[in-house]
């Protein structure tokens with residue numbers, strides 16, 4: 001009997017074409033529903049997502065929204081996007097009349113997420129939104145409410161929630177292999193370049209390193225410890241007041257306490273390169289990951305040995321899983337919905353408050 005695998009192997013064996021990637025040989029044919037996605041804000045991360053989506057079966061890039069006309073022309077030819085599925089920020093609300101787009105993925109600067117999610121929801125489209133979901137918990141709660149009211153799903157681009165080595169550590173913790181969890185350390189940072197970029201502009205970024213990279217330590221603390229924190233303390237350090245203006249944090253250290261008695265200690269910075277390390281310690285064992293949240297491959301080991309789960313492009317896996325969540329109601333192991341994004345925003349609010357007051361701030365997630 002001729003199988004799809006036989007066919008693909010024969011095709012790959014023919015001398016005149018490029019060899020097929022290994023996933024194509026092992027992947028079963030997919031003829032289920034496909035989530036048709038439009039990307040909004042065609043910058044660095046959108047390009048990474050678009051490239052990764054070439055390998056998706058359940059999600060397909062079909063549309064684009066941009067303030068730069070040249071980019072729309074480019075993306076039409078580069079990704080095969082029809083002109084009728086292209087919009088700018090002024091024409092975007094017409095997307096409501098386009099039945100060929102199911103979801104909008106927002107990859108613009110942080111301060112634009114709130115209004116753009118509200119617009120996408122009002123147009124009746126499911127929304128995927130990059131981290132941080134918004135600038136603060138008030139905006140986040142409005143976004144969750146608007147999507148609920150419009151009957152659309154709101155998901156946040158937490159790609160680590162689908163990463164195999166991360167999920168293995170979570171599995172081991174849940175099955176008690178580390179014993180009672182006592183301590184977590186999350187260190188996240190990089191040395192930021194161009195001082196004119198939006199990430200260093202308070203209006204667009206909503207803050208500094210904490211909004212951009214420290215959020216990985218905040219979110220990581222929660223999925224690694226497996227509990228919600230009940231208090232936070234925080235301290236800010238600024239060595240360059242020209243580059244990091246008022247309201248743009250350079251380095252923040254923060255600490256959490258959990259109901260079980262576990263504690264966590266984290267660092268977020270724009271002034272140290274390659275800082276990407278998680279360490280989880282329990283009564284019976286530990287997990288350490290470095291790199292822990294970069295694009296991978298993620299590396300890590302536990303008291304039982306090296307983590308060996310294979311690497312796959314994070315954005316590809318994320319889009320496949322998010323398509324399953326939206327189309328088939330799949331429940332992810334770690335949530336990626338608006339409520340999850342809102343919890344991180346409540347923590348961000350509390351960290352900034354703790355920096356300002358020097359006090360321990362209670363958390364009620």
Ligand code: NDP
Nearest residue numbers: 041042043044045046066067068107108109110130131157
């Ligand atoms: P870029 O600056 O590379 O791209 C942002 C794009 O947004 C621009 O290219 C532009 O696209 C559009 N835009 C609209 N208004 C503005 C404005 N006023 N200033 C600047 N750009 C504007 O940023 P990134 O792609 O790195 O980041 C975008 C979002 O994705 C952020 O929220 C960030 O936190 C998140 N991100 C997430 C990552 C992850 O791993 N999950 C990694 C990197 C970023 P156009 O010209 O098409 O309008």
